[in-house]
Amino acid sequence: MTDDTDDGAFDGTSDASEITPVGVKLGSTRTVLQYPKDGEIETVRTLTCLATYEDAITGEEKVLYGEQAAQEFPDTVEFMLRSGLPEDDDRAALAGKFFNELVRAQEIPEDSVVVYAIPTIDNDEGLENLTEVIEGSPIGKRLVRSFPESLCGSVPAMGDELEAIDEVFIAVNMGSTNLEACAYRHAEQLEPFSTGAVTGSEVDRRIANAVEEETQGRVNIDLTTAREYKEQHGDFVDFEPFTDVIQQPGGGSHEFTIERSVMDALNEYVDEAVDEIANNFLSELANTHMKPYQIALGKPIALTGGMACIPGIEDVFEERLSEELDRDITVVAADRPDLAAAQGAQRIARRLADNL
Amino acid sequence: MTVNPREYDADELRELAGAEPVEDGSQATSQAMKPDESVRDEQFRQLLALQSERQQLDQLSRPFLTALPESELGRGVREEWLDFLVHVGGHDRTEQALGYYRRLQWITPAVEADLRGSVDRFPEPTHDRSLTAGDHRLSLLYIATLASLA
Numbered sequence A: 001m002t003d004d005t006d007d008g009a010f011d012g013t014s015d016a017s018e019i020t021p022v023g024v025k026l027g028s029t030r031t032v033l034q035y036p037k038d039g040e041i042e043t044v045r046t047l048t049c050l051a052t053y054e055d056a057i058t059g060e061e062k063v064l065y066g067e068q069a070a071q072e073f074p075d076t077v078e079f080m081l082r083s084g085l086p087e088d089d090d091r092a093a094l095a096g097k098f099f100n101e102l103v104r105a106q107e108i109p110e111d112s113v114v115v116y117a118i119p120t121i122d123n124d125e126g127l128e129n130l131t132e133v134i135e136g137s138p139i140g141k142r143l144v145r146s147f148p149e150s151l152c153g154s155v156p157a158m159g160d161e162l163e164a165i166d167e168v169f170i171a172v173n174m175g176s177t178n179l180e181a182c183a184y185r186h187a188e189q190l191e192p193f194s195t196g197a198v199t200g201s202e203v204d205r206r207i208a209n210a211v212e213e214e215t216q217g218r219v220n221i222d223l224t225t226a227r228e229y230k231e232q233h234g235d236f237v238d239f240e241p242f243t244d245v246i247q248q249p250g251g252g253s254h255e256f257t258i259e260r261s262v263m264d265a266l267n268e269y270v271d272e273a274v275d276e277i278a279n280n281f282l283s284e285l286a287n288t289h290m291k292p293y294q295i296a297l298g299k300p301i302a303l304t305g306g307m308a309c310i311p312g313i314e315d316v317f318e319e320r321l322s323e324e325l326d327r328d329i330t331v332v333a334a335d336r337p338d339l340a341a342a343q344g345a346q347r348i349a350r351r352l353a354d355n356l
Numbered sequence B: 001m002t003v004n005p006r007e008y009d010a011d012e013l014r015e016l017a018g019a020e021p022v023e024d025g026s027q028a029t030s031q032a033m034k035p036d037e038s039v040r041d042e043q044f045r046q047l048l049a050l051q052s053e054r055q056q057l058d059q060l061s062r063p064f065l066t067a068l069p070e071s072e073l074g075r076g077v078r079e080e081w082l083d084f085l086v087h088v089g090g091h092d093r094t095e096q097a098l099g100y101y102r103r104l105q106w107i108t109p110a111v112e113a114d115l116r117g118s119v120d121r122f123p124e125p126t127h128d129r130s131l132t133a134g135d136h137r138l139s140l141l142y143i144a145t146l147a148s149l150a
Helices: A066-072 A089-106 A124-135 A149-158 A200-214 A223-233 A261-288 A290-297 A313-325 A340-355 B010-016 B030-052 B054-059 B072-103 B109-119 B133-149
Strands: A002-004 A020-026 A030-037 A040-047 A050-054 A061-065 A112-118 A143-148 A168-174 A179-185 A188-195 A242-247 A253-258 A301-304 A331-333
Touching: A020 A149, A020 A340, A030 A089, A030 A340, A040 A066, A040 A089, A040 A340, A050 A066, A050 A089, A061 A066, A061 A089, A089 A124, A112 A124, A112 A149, A112 A340, A143 A149, A143 A340, A149 A168, A149 A179, A149 A301, A149 A331, A149 A340, A168 A261, A168 A290, A179 A261, A179 A290, A188 A261, A200 A223, A200 A261, A223 A242, A223 A261, A261 A290, A261 A313, A290 B072, A290 B133, A301 A313, A313 A331, A340 B010, B072 B109, B072 B133
Parallel strands: A020 A112, A112 A143, A168 A301, A301 A331
Antiparallel strands: A002 A040, A020 A030, A030 A040, A050 A061, A168 A179, A179 A188, A242 A253
């Protein structure tokens, strides 16, 4: 599990110091929490997964979550928010168990204000299940609010405080299971758009297939390895071919070099994302809200989500979207697009706590 | 409790951010505004169609807008138009655009002078940019709307 402590914008304290303002992004791949601790902002970033096992001595059920669960129980670990929301009762129960374990481990006070960054997906059952998870959580006894992930993620991209709330702008969230876009007019949502056709997970699948092809069938990697290749080596500015080694079934090892598989999949992803945003989302926005469309396209587009962490993707997306629309577009992203939604949610939670 | 991210309270969020309340006229309680906007959208399409058929457009007498409407609705449309131009391009570009519309004979010099006098009432935007052909098309829509109200 990775713990970061960085948010230059705040000293981590809240005026209502006894109430803890917490920002939460329950993502399909990673969950991020931000809250003040000892005068600084604590960031917790962990895989959204859970594994259970029986204690050999006591017979009790033990629960592991995050990276530890993924590493120690790769065969049984469950990513319960694969589609972005808990699809059924079983996954809702698992998500509840995961979230409760996570907040207990961090010792987040119950007396807290919690803001959740939620993906804008048309799935009533999933939202109902997520409501149960949130209601069953031990934190947020003072207040709970939820806002669109793309709005929360845009907050740190567009300023040090809550400047995004009073702007007219477009947000694009590049997630692992969805590509979301929305125009915001002074905090109001216009034309929320979401597609499961262009996703970070699909990039992982393409990388896995391309690696097999590039190595003439000698190497098969799983999706976790493909995701790691993408996160560690994907780079639009300075990609360098890399080598890896696999153990052969009959003993010995095979070293191979990857030159094209990662960047081909990423280039394809950006092309498809530009196509969806320009020809589906923006054309619909232009039809229904011409004035906000014209205003928002003159402002920087806020790019958020895990896929926005690939170095240089911001510039490539800007260039290709400008070409597609035949006008100059600018794109901005937070310093850490993968943390941005929780960071924005925490800023909102902090204001809510101050106002209590 | 609902966690549906489509159902958040935008007013509460604006208040938290210390933003000015949005006036009812421009607020997008989206359900209420959509019919209006779709009417404008239809007008916009007609204008585009007209614009592509230059001859038809030229048959209309220029300048298109000879006087600004005095009705409340007319004043609202005029405010919205100037707000849009300043929001996108800032004060200087708005004034240049008004001069451009006068030279194209979309508006009379008197209308230009009247509109120029109101530009400073709108705050300079944080981000601005040059006005595009799309912005001018939208201006033509406002001019057509204002002419129909005069």
